[in-house]
Amino acid sequence: MLECSNMKLIEHSNQNQQVESLSHLACAHCDLIQSLPKMKLGETARCIRCNNVLYRNQKNSLNRSLAFAITGLILFVISNLFPLLSLKAMGLTQEGTLFATSLSLLQADRPFLGLLIFLTTIVFPLTTLLGTIYVLIQVKMNRINKYTAPLFRFLRSTDVWGMLEIFMLAVLVSVVKLGDLADVIFGVSLYSFCLLILSLSLLSSSLNPHDVWNKLRIVKGCQL
């Protein structure tokens, strides 16, 4: 159970500019200041007032996340090299890669739609993977520079714009839709794409942003 903090917090804050944040934190959705209990690995602390997730205590978060991010990057490259799906009809075969979906919208005079697909299926997933690997390696090697915190902040705020798992659902819908019109052939990339979705979701569930921020804070001399 979480408990409400008391007035000691205020006295503390008057002495120093910042209040130590890890024992006390304000819920992002209802602003209630709460103190975190001692948590076991794998436990999640929720806000007593609005049930928002306050803190997740993952086992070995940084190492696991780094492993999943590197796996994801390799799978991302493979997924982009070969066609995801091919369509065979009337003796013709049409191959579709991930990049071709955005390109075809550009060619069909819908540049904004093409750009949107390009950003959500290629640019943001790639920056998430590359950026996470970069930040985690810096944190692990204790080589944090002034760009680490802004980069990690950018990664956290653009997290929702990588939409590969939604694209996967769209691939399944398309396969069913096209099934009775033509022969749909699964490409090599489709298998690596499935594994990519798996590693991306494992990455987001294993990465504990607090662990990274804690390291960034210590280096900046902010830990009180």
Place this chain on the structure above:
Amino acid sequence: MKNKPTTARLQGLIACHFCHTLSEFPKVTENTKKGELRCPCCQSIIHSRIPDSLNRTWALLIAAIILYVPANTLPIMTVILWGNGQPDTILSGVIHLFDGGMWPLALLIFIASIFIPILKLIILVGLLLSVQLKSTWKPKDRTILYRITEFIGRWSMVDVFVIAILVALVQFGNTASVSPGLGALSFAAVIILTMFAAHTFDPRLIWDIIDDQIGNEKD
């Protein structure tokens, strides 16, 4: 009556959105308009509440509601088979799938493209109105509704992706091809605008009303 809740705002503190550091709100509040406040630990711009949250959310939401009309009336894609083009709107696409016996698919597209966007627009309008009318009705449930809208909104993109995949794959000249319509563009704009609207809405505003009321009762 319960104890007075200890929120960061009532304590004169600002929580950083990213690293969760609590810093003291500057004494001179008049100057804050000019300079942004930054978190002392991670240099992120911090604010007690999202600035102009209600106005910005209304603006984005109204834009989304306006674009929702062309999104549903204009064709999202045209399937050309043997030279004959058949334009489909979102709703007619669902009906065709249903008639073709693919009802699980029809249900999926119906939920993602019709049910979720409408639900999202209604919830966001309701949340904005409830905050502006200073409602104290079930704050926890309203916060949960907010979390649902925030989480579920991006899944509406599935129809846009399906169109993109069909356009890329079905390219057999005059015998069979698919071209994207203006409806798809409006629909994508609706999803993006509502995603931004959910992002600019500050759920803490729901609780501020309750906190202030409890504070007043105590005084």
